[in-house]
Amino acid sequence: MGQRTLVVVPRPGGGFNCRYAHWGVTADPLAQSRPLGREWSAGAVLDELDASYERLLVADGTPRWYCVCWLDPTLAEPDDIVLARTDDPDGLVARWTEAKSHAVDAVADGLAPDAARAGLLLGLARRADTLYRGDDASFLGDDR
Template identity: 55%
Template sequence: MGRRTLVAVARPDGRYDCRIAHWGVDADPIAQSRPLGNDWTASAVLAAIDATHDRLVVLDGSVRTYTVCWLDPTLSDLDDIVLARTTDADAFRRWWVDRKDEACRALDSDGCDPETVRRALLASLRNRASSVHCPDDASFLRGDR
């Protein structure tokens, strides 16, 4: 299964050169991705991400990996995401997929309110990840160390 990853390479002028990898990236995000576009603003980087992405990797002197977490338990709004930073992205992704499956089952079988389930998912993320970022705030791209 693909692991669609957006790679944002910081430029000295505060903009980004972006790359895409359909099978994820590991040790060398540049070599494992192909060019997508140059001279993007931080807001444009985040606007490009939706629930069809698995990760965002930011290269700015260090490598920071964020897991794209789809919050919408009705599975209809691809833009209802947050970005979660963790030290072990693979383990976190497995945890998130299990947690999201549980939430969707609760919605289907227990008739829970979708917004209540969404809030519970977000609370779980905030308790588990080292940081959680909404896609309408690009400030973390410039210094979430």
């Protein structure tokens, strides 16, 4: 199965070059990804992100990993995402996948979607270093 990753490379004069990796990236994100476009704005990066991505990598001097977490337990709103900053994307994805599966099952069993979403967000906040809403481009700056 793929591991869709958006690789964002800040440009020295502002803006971003964006790349796509279907199988994820490891040691060399530029070699393991293909170009999507040059000189993207922060807004264009946000517009690209939805639940179809699993990870985002800001590839600058010190690479920063984010897991793209789909919060909607009804599986109807692909833009209902949050970015979770982590140094352990594999671990966070494993825990997130299990929590999301339980939330979807709970909604199918009658739990209100808003309650399930709130529980997902709370659990994620406990595990991630930092969370960013899907409309917050501040993660593209240096958030160390």
